[in-house]
Each structure stands twice: as structure tokens, then as C-alpha cells.
Amino acid sequence: MTNVQRKGSLLSFRPDIKVLDATLRDGGLCNNFQFSDEFAKALYAMNVEAGVDYMEMGYKASKALFDPSKFGKYKFCDEKDLQAIVGENKSDMKLAVMADVGRTDFRKDIGEKKDSVLDMVRVACYINEIPRAIEMIEYCHKKGYETCANVMAVSKASEEEIADALAMLGQSPVDVIYLVDSYGSLYPEQVAKLTLRYLEYGEKYKKVIGVHAHNNQQLAFGNTIEAASWGASMLDMTVNGIGRGAGNCSSELLLGFLKNPKFRIEPVLRFISEYMLPLREAGVVWGYDVPYLLTGRLNMHPSSAIAFIRAGRTDYDAFNGELTEKD
Amino acid sequence: MTNVQRKGSLLSFRPDIKVLDATLRDGGLCNNFQFSDEFAKALYAMNVEAGVDYMEMGYKASKALFDPSKFGKYKFCDEKDLQAIVGENKSDMKLAVMADVGRTDFRKDIGEKKDSVLDMVRVACYINEIPRAIEMIEYCHKKGYETCANVMAVSKASEEEIADALAMLGQSPVDVIYLVDSYGSLYPEQVAKLTLRYLEYGEKYKKVIGVHAHNNQQLAFGNTIEAASWGASMLDMTVNGIGRGAGNCSSELLLGFLKNPKFRIEPVLRFISEYMLPLREAGVVWGYDVPYLLTGRLNMHPSSAIAFIRAGRTDYDAFNGELTEKD
Numbered sequence: 001m002t003n004v005q006r007k008g009s010l011l012s013f014r015p016d017i018k019v020l021d022a023t024l025r026d027g028g029l030c031n032n033f034q035f036s037d038e039f040a041k042a043l044y045a046m047n048v049e050a051g052v053d054y055m056e057m058g059y060k061a062s063k064a065l066f067d068p069s070k071f072g073k074y075k076f077c078d079e080k081d082l083q084a085i086v087g088e089n090k091s092d093m094k095l096a097v098m099a100d101v102g103r104t105d106f107r108k109d110i111g112e113k114k115d116s117v118l119d120m121v122r123v124a125c126y127i128n129e130i131p132r133a134i135e136m137i138e139y140c141h142k143k144g145y146e147t148c149a150n151v152m153a154v155s156k157a158s159e160e161e162i163a164d165a166l167a168m169l170g171q172s173p174v175d176v177i178y179l180v181d182s183y184g185s186l187y188p189e190q191v192a193k194l195t196l197r198y199l200e201y202g203e204k205y206k207k208v209i210g211v212h213a214h215n216n217q218q219l220a221f222g223n224t225i226e227a228a229s230w231g232a233s234m235l236d237m238t239v240n241g242i243g244r245g246a247g248n249c250s251s252e253l254l255l256g257f258l259k260n261p262k263f264r265i266e267p268v269l270r271f272i273s274e275y276m277l278p279l280r281e282a283g284v285v286w287g288y289d290v291p292y293l294l295t296g297r298l299n300m301h302p303s304s305a306i307a308f309i310r311a312g313r314t315d316y317d318a319f320n321g322e323l324t325e326k327d
Numbered sequence: 328m329t330n331v332q333r334k335g336s337l338l339s340f341r342p343d344i345k346v347l348d349a350t351l352r353d354g355g356l357c358n359n360f361q362f363s364d365e366f367a368k369a370l371y372a373m374n375v376e377a378g379v380d381y382m383e384m385g386y387k388a389s390k391a392l393f394d395p396s397k398f399g400k401y402k403f404c405d406e407k408d409l410q411a412i413v414g415e416n417k418s419d420m421k422l423a424v425m426a427d428v429g430r431t432d433f434r435k436d437i438g439e440k441k442d443s444v445l446d447m448v449r450v451a452c453y454i455n456e457i458p459r460a461i462e463m464i465e466y467c468h469k470k471g472y473e474t475c476a477n478v479m480a481v482s483k484a485s486e487e488e489i490a491d492a493l494a495m496l497g498q499s500p501v502d503v504i505y506l507v508d509s510y511g512s513l514y515p516e517q518v519a520k521l522t523l524r525y526l527e528y529g530e531k532y533k534k535v536i537g538v539h540a541h542n543n544q545q546l547a548f549g550n551t552i553e554a555a556s557w558g559a560s561m562l563d564m565t566v567n568g569i570g571r572g573a574g575n576c577s578s579e580l581l582l583g584f585l586k587n588p589k590f591r592i593e594p595v596l597r598f599i600s601e602y603m604l605p606l607r608e609a610g611v612v613w614g615y616d617v618p619y620l621l622t623g624r625l626n627m628h629p630s631s632a633i634a635f636i637r638a639g640r641t642d643y644d645a646f647n648g649e650l651t652e653k654d
């Protein structure tokens with residue numbers, strides 16, 4: 001960290017920085033993707049107004065694996081459902097969708113780019129699934145989409161595994177490689193080191209590096225701007241931080257920080273008042289809470305913390321004991 | 328940032344790092360210091376068990392300026408009230424109190440150290456009040472106390488003012504000089520630069536450097552460990568982040584991060600379950616919320632955000648408009 005420079009200063013703006021709103025996708029994990037059309041349309045209009053570069057509409061999940069009667073449409077993102085929200089998307093904002101390795105029928109459900117309002121497919125995988133991710137990336141690339149690789153849970157991977165993964169993705173047609181802190185376990189110093197490692201490969205293979213943070217230790221925003229300061233340039237966020245468990249980097253924090261005058265915080269503020277507060281009042285739960293800190297600092301999946309909270313438990317010390325016993 | 332090294336690594340522990348629990352003092356700003364004896368006694372016992380180095384008991388506020396019938400006893404910290412909670416404090420943990428320049432009758436209310444359970448007086452002042460702070464520091468030093476200078480709102484001060492303040496404090500008998508982000512406006516890069524500036528003087532004059540962060544932008548914990556990584560070694564925290572407005576760096580986050588085996592997170596977790604959740608249920612309000620982000624990013628005092636929330640308003644965009652109009 002002593003022989004490299006941060007990119008830009010706090011007062012400068014880097015035109016290379018792009019932001020991606022993942023509200024419908026990561027936020028959908030909080031309510032089984034049951035967003036109203038009104039919510040989705042208002043979110044789309046808001047993101048356009050706020051200068052957001054990409055909006056993620058949800059997942060392309062397999063209908064053979066997931067019952068469409070149990071999830072909202074953003075779990076599947078059928079073309080007709082997307083067009084009902086965004087029309088032909090006559091804006092400068094691009095639209096993305098996520099597809100999980102092993103949970104998508106991508107050959108069936110992802111068609112030609114020319115027939116879709118989608119611009120980008122984000123392929124999510126664990127580090128041992130990189131070859132399967134690359135198969136999907138090649139497929140989507142040939143269909144005409146921009147592509148991302150979101151390699152999850154790198155906090156569990158060895159340096160050698162990460163180097164191998166980055167080299168393989170570097171040689172693929174993927175456009176963006178994401179540093180994903182799935183468990184919210186990384187501290188800013190670790191994010192800085194990982195970002196620089198990702199950028200080595202990014203610079204060598206001409207790939208953009210992105211960051212997707214979680215808020216288990218109240219570091220989602222801090223880690224996002226830490227990664228950006230070293231050169232990550234595709235930044236994920238969600239309105240009011242909505243997302244599984246402790247949630248994500250909040251759009252209002254990130255757009256309040258970035259200096260590019262095209263970004264505007266005001267539409268986000270209005271959207272929070274009009275749509276996010278009612279969502280919370282309706283019982284949708286997300287954001288920092290002690291159980292998420294406990295799984296985060298132990299570098300564990302948040303599922304046990306989510307179950308703990310859903311069960312109405314508040315005996316945090318006992319929960320911590322259960323987590324450390326298992327480990 | 329390119330020719331200096333961070334102190335220690337993420338896995339090492341720095342024996343020089345000490346933590347201070349400010350729950351009664353900064354948390355008292357949320358409930359007019361109306362903590363029950365049971366709460367205060369349990370907090371004291373918990374801090375001892377968790378390995379906390381200093382516990383701040385409250386303020387030494389002037390009873391001529393503040394009506395004792397309107398505040399709990401931790402606003403004034405009379406010796407007999409403290410001893411009713413901590414006895415003679417037969418623990419390794421030291422006890423601190425804060426006194427604001429201009430709001431304390433220190434010559435009347437702060438006696439000899441040998442007659443008090445208190446070990447440290449923390450003098451809080453704005454940067455233009457340094458001479459008055461030094462008068463108090465000299466007084467308390469002669470009475471036998473350790474002393475801190477908490478220079479508030481440095482985010483509003485010029486580099487020259489900060490340099491002057493640090494030189495004056497350096498030549499005083501003060502033991503600890505605090506970097507205080509009163510408005511929660513600083514980003515980690517700024518905290519790093521300010522910490523290094525404070526350390527220049529700290530090393531020259533043999534002063535410890537401390538950090539007190541606020542959570543307006545969800546950066547209280549991130550900024551605290553950023554400052555620590557460059558060499559700040561006295562770290563303020565409160566249980567569950569309780570504190571005025573957006574609150575402080577959470578004890579459970581900081582003790583969950585620090586590697587010194589003397590620190591224990593388990594007592595904090597039990598205290599949150601048993602005492603902090605009931606406090607929230609009783610209507611005491613603190614923690615990150617959109618209005619605090621808005622004052623924080625504009626480098627403004629949180630008072631207008633507190634008033635906005637107390638008024639039950641949720642029109643964040645209108646509030647932002649009011650803030651930027653005033654500026």
C-alpha cells in the first residue's frame with residue numbers, strides 16, 4: 001500500500017466511475033421479489049433522473065427450480081414483464097439482470113440482445129464454478145450482451161484460487177469482474193488489497209473492476225469508496241441499502257459522495273420517502289443488526305442470522321456461541 | 328499516503344490501543360442522561376468484563392447553567408452519585424468525565440483526584456476556545472487527573488487553525504489529543520490525513536492521539552479503524568452505537584475487530600439484549616437515518632436533523648432543500 005497511489009482525490013470526479021442500482025435484485029431477496037408495478041416504474045424513473053448508469057432488474061432464475069407462483073416476477077425477468085415496466089427503455093441508463101450458475105436455464109431464458117431491453121448479464125458464481133460461469137459468459141457475449149462475473153464469497157478463497165480465477169476470467173470475453181464481499185466480512189484494508197489484486201488482472205486483460213459490498217459491519221459504503229479510491233469503477237448500491245440481511249451500500253450515501261455532477265441525490269431522497277418507508281412499514285426487514293455483525297466478523301453466510309431474527313430471538317450472546325461452536 | 332506505513336496488520340494487536348466507552352456521556356444526549364442505577368451499574372460491570380480501558384461517566388456540567396431537575400445525574404457527575412454506581416472502582420478500568428469549555432464550573436465542581444473515583448477529565452472545546460481549554464487542562468492536571476482535549480468540529484477548521492491548535496496543545500500538559508468528527512462529515516481518506524497530521528504533533532510532544540467518530544454516513548466504525556490503522560490509539564465507542572443523532576462507533580463492532588485478547592465481545596452482546604433493546608423499546612432514538620446523512624455530508628451540526636425527526640417529518644428532499652438554502 002506504500003508504492004501505489006489512490007485514483008483521483010476526494011474533490012475530483014472520475015468519469016470512469018459507473019454506478020449500478022441493485023434494488024430490485026438484492027432487495028428482492030427481502031420480499032421474494034414481490035414489488036408492485038408502481039414501485040418498479042417509480043424506481044426506474046428515479047434511477048434515470050438520478051444519473052444511474054445501470055439498473056439491475058432482478059434474476060433470470062430457472063422456472064424448473066423455482067415455482068413462479070411463489071416469487072415476484074423480478075425473480076425471472078421475462079421480457080414481457082420487463083417491457084411492461086420500462087417500455088423500450090428510451091433512456092441512457094442500461095439494464096442488467098443476474099443469473100446464478102446452476103440456478104438458471106440460460107440457453108432457454110436468455111435470448112438475443114436485439115430482442116431484449118436488457119443490456120448486461122451478470123453471472124454470479126462461487127470460485128469453484130468459474131468454468132461454468134465462463135460458459136455462460138461466452139454464451140451471453142455471443143448473444144450480444146455486456147457481461148459481468150460476480151465471484152461470490154472471495155473472503156473464503158485462498159490467494160492462489162483468486163489469482164487462478166482472475167486469470168481465467170481475464171482470458172474470457174467478460175467485461176466486468178466484481179469483487180463481492182458476500183458475507184460482509186471484509187475490512188477496508190482487505191478491500192484495498194483485493195481491489196489492487198483484481199486491478200492487476202483488470203489492467204492486464206482490459207477488464208473493468210466492480211465492487212459489491214454488504215453492510216454486516218456497517219462497512220458497505222466505506223468499503224465501496226475504499227475500493228473506488230484504488231480504482232474499482234463499477235459500484236453497486238441499493239436504495240436505502242435494501243438487500244439480504246444487513247443489506248448493501250446505500251444509494252443515498254454513494255450518490256451523496258460521488259462528485260460527478262450527473263449524479264443527483266434528490267430523486268433518491270424522494271423515492272425513500274414515497275416508497276421505501278412504506279415498504280418497511282409493510283414489514284420488509286433489512287439493514288444492520290447485531291446478528292449480521294456476528295456472522296460477518298466470522299466470515300459466515302448470513303442465513304443463520306436471518307433465521308435468528310425471523311425467529312424473534314434477541315439472545316445475541318447465545319447465538320454467537322452457536323456460531324463459534326459450529327466453526 | 329505513499330511514504331508512510333500503517334501501524335500493525337489486521338491480524339496483529341497493538342498493546343498501545345485503548346478503548347473508551349462513552350455510552351453514559353454521548354448516549355445521555357439521547358435521553359437527558361436519565362439512565363437508571365441498574366443500567367449504569369450493569370454497564371460498569373460489563374465494561375470491566377469486556378476489558379474496556381476507560382469508561383466515561385457523563386459530564387461535569389454547571390448547575391447554574393443547567394437545571395438539575397431536568398437532567399439525570401450523569402449530566403453533573405457528583406462524586407457521591409458516581410460512588411453509588413462504582414463504589415471505589417476497584418477495577419483496572421479508569422473512569423473519565425467530560426467538561427465543556429464554557430459550560431462547567433470546573434473550579435467549583437472538580438476537586439482533588441485523591442478525593443475522587445475519576446481518573447481523567449476530557450475537556451471539549453471548539454477550535455477557537457483552545458486557550459480556555461488549556462486553562463482547564465492545566466487546572467485538572469494540577470489536581471492530579473489525566474487529561475484529554477477533544478477539539479470539536481475540526482471538519483470546519485482550516486489547516487492553519489488545526490496546526491496552531493495542535494502546537495498549543497502539544498505544549499500543554501494534556502495527555503491525549505482527540506480527532507473529533509462532530510458532524511459525521513469526514514470520509515476515511517480525510518480521517519487518514521488528519522490522523523497523520525495529529526500524529527506529527529503527538530510524536531513531537533509525546534501525546535496520545537484519540538478518535539471520536541459519528542455515524543451520519545455509516546462511517547463511524549470505518550473511520551475509527553482507519554484512524555487506528557495509522558496510529559491513533561485511544562478509540563471512543565458506545566454500546567450499540569448510542570449517541571446524539573446518528574450515534575457513534577459501536578462497541579460490538581470495535582471489540583469484534585480488535586485483536587487484543589483482553590477485549591471480549593460477549594459481555595457487550597448480553598448487555599445489548601438486556602439493556603439496550605429495552606431502551607429502544609422505551610422510545611430512546613439513535614442511529615443512522617437519512618436526515619443525519621444530509622447534515623453530515625454538508626458538514627453541518629445535526630441539530631436540524633434531530634428536530635426534523637422529532638417533528639415526525641419524512642420529506643427528506645424538502646429537508647435537504649432547506650439545508651442547502653441556508654448554506
